[in-house]
Amino acid sequence: MVKKHFKISGVGCALVDYLFTPVNFSGETFSRYISVRPGDGGLSPGKLVFRDEFEAFSGRDYMEVRELLTAGNSPLTLNIGGPSIVSLIHAAQMLDGTVAEVYFYGSKGRDKDALFIDERLQKTPLKTGKYKVSDQYTAFTDVLSDPGYDQGLGERIFINNIGAAWDLYPEDMDEAFFESDMVIFGGTALVPHIHRSLLELLKKAKAKKSVTVVNTVYDFLNERSNPGKAWPLGSTVETYRYIDLLIADMEEALRLSGQATIAEALSFFKRTGVGAVIVTHGANPLYYFCNSKLFGRAEGCKLVSERVRNEIVLYPERVGDTTGCGDNFAGGAIASIAEQMMDPHKERVNIDEVIAWATVSGGYACFYHGGTFYEEYPGQKRELIEPYYRDYQLQKTNRPFIPDYR
Template sequence: MLKKKITVSGTGCCLVDRLYNNVSFYSNAFLSYSSKKRGDGGLSPGHLVLKEEFEEYTKKNFQVILNELTAGRAPDKINVGGPCIVALIHAAQITFGLNSEIKFYGCHGPDENGSFLLSSLQKLPVNISHFKQMGNLTPSTDVLSDPSYDNGHGERVFVNSIGSAWDYSPENLDNNFFKSDIVVFGGSALVPQIHDNLVELLQQSKENGCITLVNTVFDFVNEKANPHKRWPLGKNDESYPNIDLLITDRDEALRLSGEKSIEKAMQFFIEKQTGAVIITNGAKNVLLYAGNELFGRVEMRELPVSDAISKRIREKVYNGDTTGCGDNFVGGVIGSLMFQLNEGKMKLDLEAATTLGIVSGSYACLYIGGTYFEKYPGEKYELMTPVLNDYKKQIK
């Protein structure tokens, strides 16, 4: 009997990433443009700032500052970026051979960056027939990466132009979007109209029987508006009960919950009736919990990062950076959910999904940028398999 086709539809952040590696966060230039207080528009390791706000903060043209920070060099890599599209690409790459389809709903401008995104995405295994041209400017991010930061674990700073993503609205999501097995809202804080309507969009997805997954991004719009209040996820907290799985990093979890520790943040998400939650924490342990029909009951617990990859990073046996690690983590989780649905499982295994997420996120440290262009279909999963096998031994 032919197995049912698994469909995944995602909307949210898709942009051009310009990556500058080896930018010291301890240099005088960097420190002179650093943030002094929350939401002021300055640079802050691990965080995102909007280009317009950064220019207002520094009273300088961004290009002038970028030349100063990078000594005028060209980007080390220009790549497809964004928490939604990068996660979907990775999920599509590792589920090669599965009877499935992954669709992305988003937008680009009529400029050079838009042409770059279109031509790049055509080489990748994601359906982009709903990737529309609108507005004037394709969303983009300049990513400054310091691999030596945080005792050699590395960190990045993001300067983002939202561009035409300001214009992208829920009207662009058709009925088929809400008929998918899994719907993904990825980095919606950088697509403001989608973010503001998350409550209704999640409700509609749940009413149609979709599995809902939300992965977050640093929400500079709300950080600037209310630096001392917790960030809303959509209009209000009604989003949470309609999320089957929330994936967020430590900083974002603390800002969404208003708490001071990730354990208390997790408690906040549980009290808001979020189905399941994974909180990543850079090179530290990942925290997970589930209490819904989809995953059953998983008490709050931790999983470590990959020792094999950490060792390669410490010994500098790689030429990569940490850009896209979180997005690939999400892609690994989505891929695992797809594998499990394909097996016909009624109750999904959150630990297995987190395991593939951890290995996917770790593996992304070994190359520059979030999106990996395969030489042949299935190559990436093949390359990751030894790391996955090592990791399974590690957590036994």
């Protein structure tokens, strides 16, 4: 029977991104503020640091240093950012025209950044569940982008201000949140009270028969508290048992598992009982495995989109920045799972399809500035991404990739 309604609800990090580009990560000015050791509050490509920690590290007011790092330039764009809301916006755009509805739960302040988010959300198909209003300022992040970093593939540095995210609590999730077909937790390390309560929240979602997805972000709070030690996810390792799909980048996977290699990290995740894991690695191949009723059993590696890589090199004028690539990857995965669950002819979710849509969704984010793409008409983003999906499927057929865990 075809579903008449399919609900996705997500909670986690939502903020305003102030994008500065280009910023030279190899310059003399940047070198004065580079991180010496993990969690010390310094800047490091691909990493997030909290403003107060950076100020303690540098001994200077962050806004003064920002003037130096950006050569006094104003932000190129303001955009909705955050691993939760960006991934959910993308999922909603990809699912527009289906019976699926996507809802976001979060917190914001009473300031101009909150008004900015409200106004921009009107341009997307994402709906809001309980969007709590706090007396603290709306969370925001400065994104410093160097498009020339990593041989022209680009990288970003994030300076985060948590603000209203401190005021979001587990009890702010209503019953409608848990009664969804899918429940998503995105970047909760930037929403501390939700992050610490992941076990209880995931348990409640699974008790309602929801499919659960967790996409992570660099956990600077735990790195600061216990440098070099494994990051906790929820209160105990039991949290993983209630996750159908975990999406993390390479460093997050290693830090969550407390292991030194991807092979050891995947072994750790398998022991926890998590249903499936996808570990991204920027422009490098990703690793994955699944062992669950939802996905079946599979494991291996997948290449990034060659079409995206080639177009970045051949058409630099088309390149925006890499901000939001990981968030859109997660959104593509969420949308693919939902589509397959809505298909009455499918007995289980095909992990290859999930990875394909996730990969091209993340890759396409390189072609515009900021994580959120604002459509000119419903279905535009999917229309733009579909050719990359078709080419990726051909790429997989013509170029099989052998897993190598070295």
